Amino acid sequence: MMRAPDFRYHAARSVKDAARALKDGGPDAMLIAGGTDLVPNLKRRQQTPALLIGIRHLRELRRIRNGKGLMIGGAVRLSEVAADRKVLRHYPALARAAGLVATPQIRNMGTLGGNLCLDTRCTYYNQSYEWRQAINFCMKAPGATGGHACATPTGDAICWVATSSPRCWAVSSTDTAPALIALGARVTLVSSDGERDIPLEELYADDGMAYLTKSADEILTVVHLPPEDAAxxxxxxxxxxxxxxxxxxxxxxxxxxxxxxxxxxxxxxxxxxxxxxxxxxxxxxxxxxxxxxxxxxxxxxxxxxxxxxxxxxxxxxxxxxxxxxxxxxxxxxxxxxxxxxxx
Ligand SMILES: Cc1cc2nc3c(=O)[nH]c(=O)nc-3n(C[C@H](O)[C@H](O)[C@H](O)COP(=O)(O)OP(=O)(O)OC[C@H]3O[C@@H](n4cnc5c(N)ncnc54)[C@H](O)[C@@H]3O)c2cc1C
Ligand code: SF4
Missing domain, CATH: 3.30.390.50 (CO dehydrogenase flavoprotein, C-terminal domain)
Structure with a gap:
């Protein structure tokens, strides 16, 4: 059985508290919502944060509210998104995408924010530590030595998909992001330095490693859908x-x-x-x-x-x-x- 590495856990008391803990924890800290993506990644040693900051229980992130359009909190579960009457009626692309993620059990744990910040995927990456060690790892997840254990003859980290490529081609596999971008959604990002709103498409970069444009200490708190439109x-x-x-x-x-x-x-x-x-x-x-x-x-x-x-x-x-x-x-x-x- 694969076991997660040791980590400390902080159950955030509020978004503000989570933002502070994330900033204080620096590169060793990560958010955890449903954990349906992150926990398997921990077990495979793709990510090894010393501190996990739990946000799934935060009430302020668990609401679906009316605003200028519909506002869905970052920790609303996918099963709730897929079953919401307003989402089903006015934003069916989102209801369908959320309802097609994984299995009912995973949709009951997994959140919308976690789905939008989902790690990119690749056949050479979504494997156990030992499997990846056998191929000498790759540039997205080097070995526990901290260095890029996998190396070309010149000593550079390698991508097994395109061996002469200087970049990682891991794939964005979130179901809800395409639906929300098509619907014209925006997202709110909160850090201890403040808050900003961006169109969802601007959250993503064409890079399998640095696939999000947000900084590591920003929390996705709300997804904003435009007002319902019968046309x-x-x-x-x-x-x-x-x-x-x-x-x-x-x-x-x-x-x-x-x-x-x-x-x-x-x-x-x-x-x-x-x-x-x-x-x-x-x-x-x-x-x-x-x-x-x-x-x-x-x-x-x-x-x-x-x-x-x-x-x-x-x-x-x-x-x-x-x-x-x-x-x-x-x-x-x-x-x-x-x-x-x-x-
Ligand atoms: C067997 C299996 C099948 C799956 N199938 C699918 C599928 O078909 N489609 C699909 O899209 N996904 C799939 N997933 C992946 C995953 O279950 C979902 O994407 C889920 O929505 C992730 O949400 P979570 O709350 O569990 O995220 P977590 O695992 O808690 O977090 C995922 C990442 O997002 C970050 N994060 C979480 N919340 C926030 C936030 N509010 N702000 C900023 N960062 C945040 C975390 O730090 C982490 O990096 C599957 C997973 C498994 C195990
Ligand atoms: S695309 Fe290349 S660098 Fe990225 S995870 Fe796959 S093998 Fe590794």
């Missing part, structure tokens, strides 16, 4: 090997606002699990002013699939996953068109 339709499609359990190897989130004459007045399509960050398809803006005819949908699906550049470091064949990206984008847009026509 917006949204959905999330997920590809994975086992439909009841697995991480996505492709996620497609789409939110479209329909205007006069069924033309598109706003559109955001986002691809998940095809890069180190969720990819907001830039051609989404070109759908504005157009109807979702078969020609428009097919041309857009071609353009969107060109942004899916899966690497050979997750499940299923990458060439096939790229082909499915095209099919899923077209399918998601057709679903939204039909949902709008049926209203």
């Amino acid at each position: 917006v339709r949204s959905t999330y499609w997920k590809l994975r090997r086992r439909g009841s359990f697995d991480f996505p190897v492709l996620g497609v989130a789409a939110a479209v606002r329909f205007g006069e004459g069924n033309t598109v007045s706003d559109a955001r399509v986002v691809l998940g699990a095809v890069a180190s960050h969720p990819v907001l398809v830039p051609e989404s803006a070109e759908l504005v002013g157009r109807r979702l005819t078969d020609d428009v949908v097919e041309a857009f699906a071609d353009a969107a699939a060109a942004h899916a550049k899966p690497m050979d470091n997750t499940d299923l064949a990458l060439g096939w996953r790229k082909k499915v990206a095209r099919r899923y984008v077209a399918g998601a847009l057709r679903e939204l068109k039909e949902a709008h026509a049926a209203k």
